[in-house]
Amino acid sequence: MLQSIVLQAPAKVNYRLDVIVRRPDGYHELRMIMQRINLCDEVTISLSSEPGIRVRCGREGVPDGEGNIAWKAAKALLDLAGQPSGVEIAIQKNIPVAAGLGGGSSDCAAVLLGLNELLGLGLSREQLMEIGVKLGADVPFFVFQQTSLAEGIGEKLSPLNGLPPAWVVLVNPNLPVSTAWVYKNLQLTQRERLATIPDSFEDVAAICGVLANDLEAVTIPAFPVISEIKRELIAQGACCSLMSGSGPTVFGLFDSEATARKAGDALRTNRDWFVAVVETV
Numbered sequence: 001m002l003q004s005i006v007l008q009a010p011a012k013v014n015y016r017l018d019v020i021v022r023r024p025d026g027y028h029e030l031r032m033i034m035q036r037i038n039l040c041d042e043v044t045i046s047l048s049s050e051p052g053i054r055v056r057c058g059r060e061g062v063p064d065g066e067g068n069i070a071w072k073a074a075k076a077l078l079d080l081a082g083q084p085s086g087v088e089i090a091i092q093k094n095i096p097v098a099a100g101l102g103g104g105s106s107d108c109a110a111v112l113l114g115l116n117e118l119l120g121l122g123l124s125r126e127q128l129m130e131i132g133v134k135l136g137a138d139v140p141f142f143v144f145q146q147t148s149l150a151e152g153i154g155e156k157l158s159p160l161n162g163l164p165p166a167w168v169v170l171v172n173p174n175l176p177v178s179t180a181w182v183y184k185n186l187q188l189t190q191r192e193r194l195a196t197i198p199d200s201f202e203d204v205a206a207i208c209g210v211l212a213n214d215l216e217a218v219t220i221p222a223f224p225v226i227s228e229i230k231r232e233l234i235a236q237g238a239c240c241s242l243m244s245g246s247g248p249t250v251f252g253l254f255d256s257e258a259t260a261r262k263a264g265d266a267l268r269t270n271r272d273w274f275v276a277v278v279e280t281v
C-alpha cells in the first residue's frame with residue numbers, strides 16, 4: 001500500500017462570475033467560467049502509525065491543524081472510511097492566501113483526491129465532489145479537474161473544452177478581502193437575461209469577449225487600486241484584465257509569453273505586490 005503522495009494543487013481564475021440570486025441560507029446561485037492555472041501549492045499526504053490528523057503549513061494567516069480546510073478534508077474521509085488511521089499533511093503554500101485564487105479549496109481537493117488513493121477508499125469523483133461542497137463552494141471544481149462552467153453555488157460543473165490556452169499575469173496587491181464580506185455587500189440587480197457562453201473560443205481575444213465579474217462592484221470601490229492594476233495590465237499589453245473571484249487578485253490574459261513576461265517585470269516594480277506569470281492548465 002502507498003504510504004505517501006505528493007500533489008500539486010493549482011490555483012484558479014474566474015473568467016466569468018455572474019451572481020444570479022441570493023438563497024435563503026445566505027449562499028448565492030452563480031454562473032461561472034473557472035480555469036485552473038499552473039501556480040500550485042505542494043500538498044504532501046502521508047499515512048502514519050500515530051492516529052489523528054496533523055497539518056503543517058507554516059504560513060502566516062493560514063492555520064495549522066483543525067482550522068485548516070485540508071484538515072477538514074482528511075477528517076471527512078477518515079469518518080467515512082471508519083478507519084482509525086493517522087494522517088500527516090504538509091502544505092507548501094505558493095498561492096497567495098485569501099486572494100480570490102481558491103488556494104485553500106485546492107488544497108482541500110488535493111487531500112480528498114490523495115487520501116482516497118492512499119486509503120484505497122474507491123470513492124468516485126462525484127462522491128468526492130459531494131463531500132467537497134460541504135467544505136467549500138469552490139472545492140468540487142478542483143476535484144473535477146477540468147475547465148468548467150460552474151452553476152449552483154459552484155458545485156454543478158460541466159466541462160468547457162473549447163477554451164484556448166493563455167498566458168496569465170497575476171497581480172495581488174496584498175489587501176485583506178473576505179469572501180463572505182464581498183457576497184454580503186453585493187447589491188443584486190435584476191438581469192433581463194444571462195449572456196450566452198459560446199461553446200468554443202477561437203483565441204485569447206475571444207475569451208476576452210466573455211470576461212466579467214459581478215463581485216468587482218463590491219471589491220473595487222473598497223480597494224480602487226484594483227482598477228489601477230487592471231489599467232496597468234492593459235497598458236502593458238494584456239488582451240484584457242479582470243479581478244478573480246472575490247479579489248483582490250487581478251489577472252491579465254496574454255497570447256504571447258514574451259509580452260506576458262515583460263508585463264510581469266513592469267508590474268514587479270511595485271514591491272508591495274505579488275506578481276506571477278503563469279499558464280492556464
Ligand SMILES: C[C@](O)(CO)[C@H](O)COP(=O)(O)OP(=O)(O)OC[C@H]1O[C@@H](n2ccc(N)nc2=O)[C@H](O)[C@@H]1O
Pocket residue numbers: 014017026027028029030032100102105135136137138139152153154179180183184245246
Ligand atoms: C468567489 C469564489 O471563489 C468564486 O469562485 C467562490 O464563490 C467562493 O468560494 P469559497 O471561498 O469556496 O466559498 P465558501 O468557503 O463555501 O464560502 C465563503 C463565503 O462566501 C459566500 N458564498 C460563497 C459561495 C457562494 N456561491 N455564495 C456565497 O454567498 C458565503 O457567504 C460564505 O460564507
Ligand SMILES: Nc1ncnc2c1ncn2[C@@H]1O[C@H](COP(=O)(O)OP(=O)(O)OP(=O)(O)O)[C@@H](O)[C@H]1O
Pocket residue numbers: 061062063067068069070091096097098099100101102103104105107108138179245246247
Ligand atoms: N489550506 C489553506 N490555504 C489557505 N487558506 C486556508 C487554508 N485553510 C484555511 N484557510 C483559511 O481560509 C481563508 C481564505 O482561504 P483562500 O486562500 O482559499 O481564499 P481565496 O483564495 O480568497 O479563495 P476563494 O477564491 O475561494 O475566495 C484564510 O482566512 C485562511 O486562513
